[in-house]
Each structure stands twice: as C-alpha cells, then as structure tokens.
Amino acid sequence: GYSAFRPWPNTTLKWKLNNQIPTFGREKTRIHLQEAFDDWARYAPLKFREAVGDEQAEFSISFNEGNHDDGFPFDGAGGTLAHAFFPKDGKVHFDSAEEWTDKYDGFGYNFRLVASHEIGHALGLAHSYDQTALMYPFYQLMQPKDLLPKDDRDGIRALY
Ligand code: TQI
Ligand code: CA
Ligand code: ZN
Ligand code: ZN
Secondary structure (H helix, E strand, C coil): CCCCCCCCCCCEEEEEECCCECCECHHHHHHHHHHHHHHHHCCCCCEEEECCCCCCCCEEEEEECCCCCCCCCCCCCCCCCEEECCCCCCEEEEECCCCEECCCCCCCEEHHHHHHHHHHHHHCCCCCCCCCCCCCCCCCCCCHHHCCCHHHHHHHHHHC
16 A cells, blocks of 8 residues: 555565574575565565575574674573564564474474564564554464464554
C-alpha cells in the first residue's frame, strides 16, 4: 500500500550472513533467515534475497559474542538473545552464546522466531503491547504456520 514514508524505500532488499556458529551450521542458518524475511514479505510489498558475491546488502547479519564494538555487548547464555537497529542501519546480531535451535519443542531459543522479531525491528517496527504479536517483547513459542500474527501484519502494512 501507499505510505508517505517507507523506512526502507526500495522494494527489493538484500541480506548477507557474515559468519555462523558450529551448533547451527551455515546452510540451516541461511534457510531460516530467508524464512524469517519471508514472514514479513508475505504481508507487505517487500522482497528479500541473499546478496551474491560482494554485492551490497542492506542487512548485515552475524553471530557475536560479548563485546563486539557497537556499544551493546552480549551477556553470555540467557539475558539478551539478539538485537537489531532501526532503519536504515541494517545490522542484526545474534548472541552466539545462546542455545539456538530450529525445533519448536521448548528447548533453547528458536532461531527463526527470534530472527523474525529482529527483522521486524530492522524494518522499523517497535515493540507491541499485543500479547499475541511477534513484536511483543517476551519470548514465546509460536508455530511458523501462525506467523505473522495480525498485529504484526497491520504494523508492517502501515510502514510499507
Ligand atoms: N533483545 C531486545 C529485542 O530485540 C533488544 C531491544 C530492546 C530492542 N528494545 C529494543 C531492539 C527496541 C530494537 C528496538 O527486543 S532481546 C525477544 C523477545 C530479544 C527479545 O534479546 O531481549 C526476542 C530478542 F521478544 F522474545 F523478548 C528477540 Cl524474540
Ligand atoms: Ca545472552
Ligand atoms: Zn551488536
Ligand atoms: Zn524486540
């Protein structure tokens, strides 16, 4: 839809994965990241793809540990899981000390869900007071088939 101000003006946005963690290999990480971007792309005029070669990417994604030179050090297992910055920064960082998982069984933190939440921030969404929302600021397991909740759909449509 029409919006006077798209936080990211371009329709096609690229992402780049800078590193990976041994417990959660590169290929799986890439697949889950693309899924997390597509969670949003389904409900707004946005397309996401992985940057190829040394192509410029709007979103720079990495796993980091402890102090990593952006003023927001990670804190080991628990506490902060990940962070992202509002447009047009594009950095999305995951705490490599967390127990990341791609299962939905309640053990560890589901990478796809946390990535979708962080991408929401990187696209310009703040937290929601709606307890069913992905942008609600408390970790809760949801099934990928239920993504995105209505509040988040409304949010992304309002921005783009
Ligand atoms: N990281 C916070 C978050 O992403 C960092 C943060 C706080 C933030 N306020 C912000 C980022 C405002 C952008 C704008 O919310 S976190 C969750 C949830 C975190 C928390 O590690 O606490 C998720 C990361 F929602 F479960 F609490 C991902 Cl999904
Ligand atoms: Ca942590
Ligand atoms: Zn960081
Ligand atoms: Zn958040």
